[in-house]
Amino acid sequence: GQQLNQSPQSMFIQEGEDVSMNCTSSSIFNTWLWYKQDPGEGPVLLIALYKAGELTSNGRLTAQFGITRKDSFLNISASIPSDVGIYFCAGHTRGATNKLIFGTGTLLAVQP
Amino acid sequence: EAGVAQSPRYKIIEKRQSVAFWCNPISGHATLYWYQQILGQGPKLLIQFQNNGVVDDSQLPKDRFSAERLKGVDSTLKIQPAKLEDSAVYLCASRGQGHIQYFGAGTRLSVL
Numbered sequence: 620g621q622q623l624n625q626s627p628q629s630m631f632i633q634e635g636e637d638v639s640m641n642c643t644s645s646s647i648f649n650t651w652l653w654y655k656q657d658p659g660e661g662p663v664l665l666i667a668l669y670k671a672g673e674l675t676s677n678g679r680l681t682a683q684f685g686i687t688r689k690d691s692f693l694n695i696s697a698s699i700p701s702d703v704g705i706y707f708c709a710g711h712t713r714g715a716t717n718k719l720i721f722g723t724g725t726l727l728a729v730q731p
Numbered sequence: 732e733a734g735v736a737q738s739p740r741y742k743i744i745e746k747r748q749s750v751a752f753w754c755n756p757i758s759g760h761a762t763l764y765w766y767q768q769i770l771g772q773g774p775k776l777l778i779q780f781q782n783n784g785v786v787d788d789s790q791l792p793k794d795r796f797s798a799e800r801l802k803g804v805d806s807t808l809k810i811q812p813a814k815l816e817d818s819a820v821y822l823c824a825s826r827g828q829g830h831i832q833y834f835g836a837g838t839r840l841s842v843l
Contacts, residue, residue, distance in 0.1 A: 659837075659839075661822050661834030707774075719832060721775070
């Protein structure tokens with residue numbers, strides 16, 4: 620099945636550093652979502668984007684919906700140890716079924 | 732508000748055995764999804780229900796997987812017989828009126 624290309628695949632950073640990850644697709648999406656998944660848990664929604672060009676913040680997190688509707692990025696500022704986890708982008712396909720297509724994930728490790 | 736409940740959390744079976752997973756969505760959510768998440772990948776949609784009807788089961792391996800949502804609330808996903816490649820986390824998600832899907836903690840299946 621189709622999956623979005625997410626990069627980087629993994630990141631190992633020091634506490635306090637900023638982080639940036641992005642997601643690209645060959646298809647157009649009308650909604651982009653960013654989820655975080657902790658070990659042994661299901662994905663939890665971080666940010667939702669609904670319009671091309673939209674820039675949205677949630678605390679230390681900032682995400683943008685690309686103008687072409689085929690990409691999105693997520694930034695985390697001043698990382699802390701609890702930011703550790705796997706971050707997934709997800710795009711909504713057009714149409715009535717409201718199907719989510721997930722990215723391949725970015726593993727983030729933060730060293731105190 | 733209670734989240735999406737799934738059980739069991741873990742299941743270990745031998746190949747060719749059968750297994751069933753249960754999901755109770757967020758109260759009032761009409762749409763329910765089952766995803767398969769293989770280690771190192773993003774979740775992949777298996778089946779989507781709207782109330783008690785199937786909206787999309789195009790990615791469900793119907794020769795061995797089945798799912799039902801008889802009363803439009805709880806849902807079960809069954810695998811019979813299981814194969815080694817079915818080892819994964821099975822996530823249930825539900826959605827209300829908006830675009831956001833809320834995920835349960837998942838059931839981790841190991842097929843030996």
